Amino acid sequence: MLGDIINPYHLQIISFILINIILGISIYITLSSGQLSLGNAGFMGIGAYTSALLTINFDLPIFLGIILGAVVAGVFGILIGIPALRLSGVYLAIATLGFGEVIRVIFVNWESITQGSIGLSGIPHLGRELFKTFKLTGFDPDMLGLKNNQFIYLLVVLILLLVNILLVWFFIRQNKSRVGRAFAAIKMDEKAAESMGINITYYKVLSFTQGAILAGFAGALYAHVMAYISPADFAYHRAIDILIFSIFGGSELIWGAIFGATFMTILPEALRFISDYRYMIYGVILIAMMAFRPQGIIDVSLLKWFKKKLKLKRGGSLGIGTKKYN
Amino acid sequence: MLLEQIINGITLGSIYAIVALGFTLVFGVLGIINMAHGEIFMIGAFIGVLITSVLGLPLWIAFIAAIGVTVILGYMLERIALRPLRGKQGVSHLAPLISTIGVSILLENLSHHIFGAGNHPFRHSFAQIQFQVGSITIYLVQILIFVISITLMVVLSYWLSKTKAGKALRATAENLETASLLGVNTKRTITTTVILASALGGIAGILVGMAFNSVNPQMGLSMGLKGLAIIILGGMGNVKGAMAGGLLLGLAETMIVAYGDSGYRDAIAFITIIFILLLRPQGIFGKNTAEAGR
Numbered sequence: 237m238l239g240d241i242i243n244p245y246h247l248q249i250i251s252f253i254l255i256n257i258i259l260g261i262s263i264y265i266t267l268s269s270g271q272l273s274l275g276n277a278g279f280m281g282i283g284a285y286t287s288a289l290l291t292i293n294f295d296l297p298i299f300l301g302i303i304l305g306a307v308v309a310g311v312f313g314i315l316i317g318i319p320a321l322r323l324s325g326v327y328l329a330i331a332t333l334g335f336g337e338v339i340r341v342i343f344v345n346w347e348s349i350t351q352g353s354i355g356l357s358g359i360p361h362l363g364r365e366l367f368k369t370f371k372l373t374g375f376d377p378d379m380l381g382l383k384n385n386q387f388i389y390l391l392v393v394l395i396l397l398l399v400n401i402l403l404v405w406f407f408i409r410q411n412k413s414r415v416g417r418a419f420a421a422i423k424m425d426e427k428a429a430e431s432m433g434i435n436i437t438y439y440k441v442l443s444f445t446q447g448a449i450l451a452g453f454a455g456a457l458y459a460h461v462m463a464y465i466s467p468a469d470f471a472y473h474r475a476i477d478i479l480i481f482s483i484f485g486g487s488e489l490i491w492g493a494i495f496g497a498t499f500m501t502i503l504p505e506a507l508r509f510i511s512d513y514r515y516m517i518y519g520v521i522l523i524a525m526m527a528f529r530p531q532g533i534i535d536v537s538l539l540k541w542f543k544k545k546l547k548l549k550r551g552g553s554l555g556i557g558t559k560k561y562n
Numbered sequence: 563m564l565l566e567q568i569i570n571g572i573t574l575g576s577i578y579a580i581v582a583l584g585f586t587l588v589f590g591v592l593g594i595i596n597m598a599h600g601e602i603f604m605i606g607a608f609i610g611v612l613i614t615s616v617l618g619l620p621l622w623i624a625f626i627a628a629i630g631v632t633v634i635l636g637y638m639l640e641r642i643a644l645r646p647l648r649g650k651q652g653v654s655h656l657a658p659l660i661s662t663i664g665v666s667i668l669l670e671n672l673s674h675h676i677f678g679a680g681n682h683p684f685r686h687s688f689a690q691i692q693f694q695v696g697s698i699t700i701y702l703v704q705i706l707i708f709v710i711s712i713t714l715m716v717v718l719s720y721w722l723s724k725t726k727a728g729k730a731l732r733a734t735a736e737n738l739e740t741a742s743l744l745g746v747n748t749k750r751t752i753t754t755t756v757i758l759a760s761a762l763g764g765i766a767g768i769l770v771g772m773a774f775n776s777v778n779p780q781m782g783l784s785m786g787l788k789g790l791a792i793i794i795l796g797g798m799g800n801v802k803g804a805m806a807g808g809l810l811l812g813l814a815e816t817m818i819v820a821y822g823d824s825g826y827r828d829a830i831a832f833i834t835i836i837f838i839l840l841l842r843p844q845g846i847f848g849k850n851t852a853e854a855g856r
Contacts (some may be wrong), residue, residue, distance in 0.1 A: 341828055
C-alpha cells in the first residue's frame with residue numbers, strides 16, 4: 237500500500253527542497269539584519285567538505301560530522317563576520333563573494349586532501365547508514381510494505397523534515413524575541429538602533445554567524461544526501477541560487493525564503509523542457525522582481541491578507557459573522 | 563626572463579585597467595556596482611570571434627561591431643535593469659546590484675546557448691609576428707594591446723577633464739541633485755555613462771581575445787570579479803586608481819604564474835579584495851572619507 241505511493245525520485249526532490257529551505261533561511265537570517273552576504277555558498281562548501289572528510293577519513297558517525305561541519309562553518313563565519321562589520325551594503329556583498337571564490341579555489345587546489353576538481357566520492361549516505369543501524373535492531377522495511385531503497389529515501393526525508401520544522405520554529409521564536417527585534421531595528425536604521433542601546437557589533441556578528449552555521453549545516457546534509465561533492469557545487473552559481481530563494485520568495489519574512497526555495501526547486505523539475513533555460517529564467521526573474529516587486533512574492537501585507545481571508549472563511553463556516561463582535 | 567614576464571604583466575594589466583574603467587565610471591556616477599559588466603565584456607569578445615574567425619573580416623571591423631553591440635547592450639541595461647529602480651520609493655540600495663546580477667546570468671547563459679560551452683579560437687593575421695630585442699621576445703599583439711589601452715585611457719582622461727560632457731559626468735558623479743539643479747541633463751549623462759562603460763567592456767573583450775586567442779562564456783564572470791577587485795584596490799569611482807590597480811593586478815598575476823603556484827592565480831584578486839576592504843576600504847588611491855566602506 238505505502239510502497240505503491242512512494243517514489244524514490246519524488247523523495248529525492250523533496251529532500252533537495254528541504255535542504256534548499258535551510259539555505260534559504262541562511263540568507264534570510266543575514267538579510268534580516270540588513271546584511272547581504274554572497275558567501276553562503278562558501279560556508280556551505282566548508283560544512284560539506286568538513287563533514288565529508290571527517291566521516292571518510294576518521295570514520296566519525298554522520299551526525300557528529302554534520303554538527304562539526306556546521307560548527308567549523310560557524311567559526312569561519314565569526315572570523316569573516318567580525319572584520320566584515322566595517323563593511324556594509326555593496327562592499328559586504330563583494331567581500332563575501334570574494335570569500336566564496338577563495339574557498340572554491342582552495343578546494344580545487346588543495347588536491348592532497350580534497351581531490352581537487354574531481355571531487356570527493358564515497359561519502360557515507362545518511363539514509364543508508366541509518367538503514368544499517370535499523371537492520372541491526374532487527375527492523376525490516378517489509379513490515380511497512382516498503383522496498384529497501386524506498387525506505388532509505390523516506391528516512392532521509394523524515395530526518396530533514398524534522399530538522400526543518402525545528403529550525404523554522406526556532407527562527408520564528410527568535411524573530412519575536414529580543415534578538416529578532418534587534419535585527420529588525422538594525423535593518424531599519426543602524427544609527428537609530430545604536431542610539432537606542434542595541435549592541436550592533438554583537439547582533440550583526442550573531443546574524444552573520446547564524447547564516448554561516450545554517451549554510452554549513454545545509455552543506456553537510458547535502459554531502460551526505462548526495463554522497464558526492466565537488467568544488468563546482470559551491471561556486472558562484474550556488475550563491476546565486478541561494479540569493480534567488482530569498483529574493484523571489486520574499487526577504488522580509490521567513491516564509492518568503494521557504495516558499496522561494498520550494499518553488500525554485502520544483503520549477504526546473506516540473507518543467508523539464510525549461511531546465512536548459514533555467515538560469516536564463518533566473519536572470520529574468522531577478523530583473524523583473526527588482527523592477528516590480530522588490531520585496532519578493534510573500535510580504536507582510538500578503539500574509540495579513542491571507543490570514544484575514546482564512547479568518548473570514550472559518551468564521552463564515554461556523555455561521556458567526558465577524559462583524560457581530562466588533 | 564623577468565623582463566618578458568613584466569611585459570606580459572603589463573599587457574594583461576592594461577586590459578584589466580580597461581575593464582575596471584567601465585566599472586569605475588558606472589560606480590562613480592550611479593553609486594552602483596554593475597555586475598553585468600563582465601558579461602558585456604564577454605559578448606564583445608564573442609562579437610570579435612564572429613567577425614574575424616567566422617566571417618573572416620579584418621580586425622578593425624570587429625572593433626566597430628563589438629562597440630556597436632555593447633553600446634546597444636549598455637542602453638538596454640540602463641533602460642531595463644537600472645532606470646526602473648531609480649528614484650522609486652522603498653527600493654533598497656541593494657536592488658540595482660541584484661538586478662545587474664540578473665542581467666549577468668541572463669547574458670552568460672544566453673551566450674552559452676548560442677555559442678556553446680567550449681573555447682573559441684580568435685584568429686587574426688598577425689598572431690605570430692614577433693620582435694627580438696636583445697634576449698627578449700615581444701609580440702606585435704602585445705604592443706598593439708598596450709597602445710590601444712593607453713590611447714583609450716588618455717582619451718578618456720581628456721574627455722572627462724576638458725569636454726563639456728565629461729564635466730557634466732563628473733558633476734553628476736559628485737552630486738546628482740546639484741548637477742541637475744545647475745542644468746546638467748542627468749538622465750542623459752547617466753545613460754551616456756552606462757553606454758560608455760559598456761563600450762569600454764566591448765573593446766576589452768576583443769583585446770582579451772587577441773591576447774589569449776580563446777573566448778568562452780565563462781570568461782565574463784572571472785573578468786567581472788577581477789574588475790571588482792581592481793576598483794576596490796584603486797578606490798571606488800576613481801579613474802586613475804582603476805588604471806593603476808589594473809596594471810598592479812596584471813603584474814601580480816603574471817608573477818605568481820611565473821614564480822609561484824599557477825592554480826592560485828585567480829585567488830589573488832579575491833584575496834586582494836578581502837584584505838583591501840578590511841584594511842583600507844577606501845582603496846589605495848581613494849580619499850579617506852567617512853563614507854568609504856559604507
